[in-house]
Amino acid sequence: xxxxxxxxxxxITLLIGLFFxxxxxxxxxxxxxxxxxxxxxxxxxxxxxxxxxxxxGLDETLAARVVSGLFEYEPVYSATLRDNFGNVLAxxxxxxxxxxxxxxxxxxxxxxQQYNVPLLTGxxxxxxxxxxxxxxxxxxxxxxxxxxxxxxxxxxxxNFLLGxxxxxxFYLTLTKPLLRISQAVTGIDPDSPDATGLTVPRHHxxxxxxxxxxxxxxxxxxxxxxxxxxxxxxxxxxxxxSRLRAIVQNVADGILxxxxxxxxxxxxxxxYPLLGLKEGETPKGRSLLEFIAPRAIPNFEESLAExxxxxxxHHIAEQRLTLPxxxxxxxxxxxxxxxRPIPDAQTPLITVVLHDITARKRYEEQLxxxxxxxxxxxxxxxxxxxxxxxxxxENHKRDxxxxxxxxxxxxxxxLDRFKLINDSLGHNVGDLLLKAxxxxxxxxxxxxxxxxxxxxxxxxxxxxxxxETQDAATLSQAVLDALAPAFDIQGRHLFIxxxxxxxxxxxxxxxxxxxxxxxxxxxxxxxxxxxxxYHFFTKTMNESAVARLAIENDLREAxxxxxxxxxxxxxxxxxxxxxxxxxxxxxxxxxxxxxISPMQFIPVAEETGLIGKIGEWVLRRVCDQxxxxxxxxxxxxxxxxxxxxxxxxxxxxxxxxxxxxxxxATPASRIVLEITETVMMHEIKRSASILDELRKLxxxxxxDDFGTGYSSxxxxxxxxxxxxxxxxxxxxxxxxxxxxxxxxxxxxIMGHNLGLKVVAEGxxxxxxxxxxxxHGCDEIQGFLISEPRPANITAxxxxxxxxxxxSIL
Numbered sequence: 001x002x003x004x005x006x007x008x009x010x011x012i013t014l015l016i017g018l019f020f021x022x023x024x025x026x027x028x029x030x031x032x033x034x035x036x037x038x039x040x041x042x043x044x045x046x047x048x049x050x051x052x053x054x055x056x057g058l059d060e061t062l063a064a065r066v067v068s069g070l071f072e073y074e075p076v077y078s079a080t081l082r083d084n085f086g087n088v089l090a091x092x093x094x095x096x097x098x099x100x101x102x103x104x105x106x107x108x109x110x111x112x113q114q115y116n117v118p119l120l121t122g123x124x125x126x127x128x129x130x131x132x133x134x135x136x137x138x139x140x141x142x143x144x145x146x147x148x149x150x151x152x153x154x155x156x157x158x159n160f161l162l163g164x165x166x167x168x169x170f171y172l173t174l175t176k177p178l179l180r181i182s183q184a185v186t187g188i189d190p191d192s193p194d195a196t197g198l199t200v201p202r203h204h205x206x207x208x209x210x211x212x213x214x215x216x217x218x219x220x221x222x223x224x225x226x227x228x229x230x231x232x233x234x235x236x237x238x239x240x241x242s243r244l245r246a247i248v249q250n251v252a253d254g255i256l257x258x259x260x261x262x263x264x265x266x267x268x269x270x271x272y273p274l275l276g277l278k279e280g281e282t283p284k285g286r287s288l289l290e291f292i293a294p295r296a297i298p299n300f301e302e303s304l305a306e307x308x309x310x311x312x313x314h315h316i317a318e319q320r321l322t323l324p325x326x327x328x329x330x331x332x333x334x335x336x337x338x339x340r341p342i343p344d345a346q347t348p349l350i351t352v353v354l355h356d357i358t359a360r361k362r363y364e365e366q367l368x369x370x371x372x373x374x375x376x377x378x379x380x381x382x383x384x385x386x387x388x389x390x391x392x393x394e395n396h397k398r399d400x401x402x403x404x405x406x407x408x409x410x411x412x413x414x415l416d417r418f419k420l421i422n423d424s425l426g427h428n429v430g431d432l433l434l435k436a437x438x439x440x441x442x443x444x445x446x447x448x449x450x451x452x453x454x455x456x457x458x459x460x461x462x463x464x465x466x467x468e469t470q471d472a473a474t475l476s477q478a479v480l481d482a483l484a485p486a487f488d489i490q491g492r493h494l495f496i497x498x499x500x501x502x503x504x505x506x507x508x509x510x511x512x513x514x515x516x517x518x519x520x521x522x523x524x525x526x527x528x529x530x531x532x533x534y535h536f537f538t539k540t541m542n543e544s545a546v547a548r549l550a551i552e553n554d555l556r557e558a559x560x561x562x563x564x565x566x567x568x569x570x571x572x573x574x575x576x577x578x579x580x581x582x583x584x585x586x587x588x589x590x591x592x593x594x595x596i597s598p599m600q601f602i603p604v605a606e607e608t609g610l611i612g613k614i615g616e617w618v619l620r621r622v623c624d625q626x627x628x629x630x631x632x633x634x635x636x637x638x639x640x641x642x643x644x645x646x647x648x649x650x651x652x653x654x655x656x657x658x659x660x661x662x663x664x665a666t667p668a669s670r671i672v673l674e675i676t677e678t679v680m681m682h683e684i685k686r687s688a689s690i691l692d693e694l695r696k697l698x699x700x701x702x703x704d705d706f707g708t709g710y711s712s713x714x715x716x717x718x719x720x721x722x723x724x725x726x727x728x729x730x731x732x733x734x735x736x737x738x739x740x741x742x743x744x745x746x747x748x749i750m751g752h753n754l755g756l757k758v759v760a761e762g763x764x765x766x767x768x769x770x771x772x773x774x775h776g777c778d779e780i781q782g783f784l785i786s787e788p789r790p791a792n793i794t795a796x797x798x799x800x801x802x803x804x805x806x807s808i809l
Contacts, residue, residue: 017159025148043073052119055083055129063090078134084127096136177209193224254354260308262288276327293324333358377438380452386512388450392464408505409472411461412519416497416531418457432489440482468608476500476534497532508537551604567788571781579801580779583640584622585788611644623664635802640672654693668698676704695720724751728762735767745775
């Protein structure tokens with residue numbers, strides 16, 4: 001027990017003793033008050049009869065004895081006996097005590113008490129006098145206070161001694177043994193706890209101190225045992241960690257520990273050669289991204305993000321990637337990387353195991369190359385060609401819905417009389433010739449085309465996206481020209497010619513066997529003609545291809561020689577009868593053949609891509625014509641130009657038109673671009689975007705052949721167009737076919753509701769005109785007004801129609 005505890009124990013004991021002493025004093029005070037009253041009443045009752053006789057008999061002697069008898073009770077300091085007339089029969093008094101405790105006495109017993117006793121006699125209880133007695137309370141209080149002081153003093157002393165005795169008792173019986181146990185526990189070595197120093201005295205064997213000592217000893221022994229096991233486990237863990245570290249450091253694969261953002265935290269020795277680091281360098285603290293080829297970084301970052309977002313409490317997460325590493329010496333290797341997050345780590349960490357697969361990849365690539373390439377020429381072999389052709393055909397089918405369908409072509413090449421060279425000069429010379437042929441064929445093809453060897457003296461060229469039919473013929477001719485010069489083989493000059501068969505997809509088949517068979521047939525047809533030439537598959541297709549080639553060549557010549565002309569057909573406002581505008585129509589006047597219908601050459605121009613150049617020529621010629629007519633002082637008029645599907649979807653039509661307008665100084669508002677409805681609906685989103693750009697230039701947009709393309713009103717109202725032209729197929733029978741009449745009327749109403757101008761083309765009769773006028777059509781165009789005319793005649797029409805109303809109106 002400490003000094004503070006001992007002091008507290010003594011104070012508590014004193015306070016308890018003081019409390020009980022105060023309780024005893026208060027109780028004694030109450031008893032003292034009661035005792036005073038009983039004593040006075042007892043004295044008065046004893047002397048009452050004598051006092052009554054003295055008052056009744058007016059006996060002063062007896063009265064004096066009665067008064068003197070009252071003073072035998074010490075606290076009485078005044079007594080007076082009177083008769084009933086107030087006369088004093090006897091009186092005695094003495095001075096009351098003055099102890100200076102009057103206030104304290106007054107608190108305990110009140111003021112000096114006075115007792116007035118009436119003296120009664122006879123059965124009628126007649127009053128004969130009064131006895132007045134006064135009690136000195138200070139005297140009583142002095143006696144009570146003395147007794148209370150003795151009680152308090154003795155109580156305090158007794159409790160103080162009791163507190164000291166308790167302190168001594170508890171010190172000897174509790175504090176001292178506990179201090180002994182505490183000193184013994186304090187003396188235990190924390191590194192090697194030993195309970196032998198915790199002895200239990202004999203006289204404490206059976207009490208609580210003995211039980212406490214034994215419990216502490218048992219606890220220390222348990223701690224010592226647990227500490228020993230823990231140290232053994234720690235040592236075992238350190239041994240395991242050392243063995244594991246040795247394994248990790250000696251494993252052939254690189255092992256890294258990285259953070260989720262790729263920073264390297266730990267690494268093993270095998271990581272050095274993988275990362276190209278020298279012995280003194282360390283990857284720790286650097287990012288693994290520094291060693292990954294840029295093309296693989298997005299895939300790497302995506303994998304890390306996926307791993308970081310997984311919940312590792314329910315399953316083990318792992319990501320495996322093949323990564324190209326760029327080592328410090330700038331060489332690149334391929335590694336197989338396995339990423340696995342470390343569970344229960346305080347900070348998120350990921351283990352990366354890198355295995356060098358460069359040699360294996362090269363070996364695999366070599367095997368794949370050998371399996372897919374001809375060993376003699378190093379060209380793709382038949383299996384590789386079949387795979388490439390199938391891929392090209394699949395791409396063709398996927399793109400087949402586009403308005404500018406492109407074919408896939410194959411060129412089957414067979415060397416003429418190669419067997420004679422092989423048999424006469426030997427297979428060695430034949431092999432060298434095949435290698436030389438392969439080298440020349442490589443130089444002929446472009447990057448997108450594929451060449452391979454089918455076997456023997458047969459080669460195959462694949463053109464995946466044939467833009468023009470002429471391209472197949474052009475490439476075939478290039479092959480003929482490349483193989484025409486002599487081959488120098490071991491000092492011999494050898495000549496070889498090829499026979500080439502051409503097959504197109506989808507016209508000649510849509511699978512590898514069919515195309516190969518048809519191309520082979522075409523090749524034998526070429527060989528039957530003497531070799532050294534090329535044939536398209538089948539006589540009919542060959543003739544058709546020749547015809548298209550002829551038109552294509554003539555079109556190129558027409559562009560070069562300026563054989564195209566523009567004719568103009570006027571459009572009339574039905575309401576006013578005045579000229580509303582013109583439409584420019586191309587005509588081909590070929591020398592020796594005359595005019596060729598646009599129905600013949602426009603599809604070929606679309607197919608071959610020449611339509612772009614033709615369309616550009618038309619737009620430039622229209623702009624030049626507007627400038628010429630403006631110089632002649634003719635009234636300004638807008639001219640409509642047809643825009644082909646390939647012009648709209650392919651190329652850079654907005655830049656082309658903007659450039660022509662700038663170069664010719666033509667106001668954009670004078671040009672109306674007409675686009676067929678079918679093209680608009682086929683590429684609606686892209687068309688809308690392009691048309692919006694054209695509208696921003698200030699051009700007017702019209703939908704041609706409206707009613708044939710199944711337009712969606714939801715799309716139509718979002719297109720940036722100014723007018724629609726009713727297709728001539730509806731106008732032709734508008735007066736005889738109720739369906740055509742209903743469709744035409746519906747188109748007019750719909751166009752007006754959408755705020756569009758409605759133009760009817762192909763108007764040839766007065767009845768058609770009246771019908772259109774009656775139903776509110778805005779403008780008409782057709783042979784009833786005028787046939788398409790050359791520019792010089794159209795100029796007179798412009799001047800005439802600007803001054804007067806059209807005669808047919």
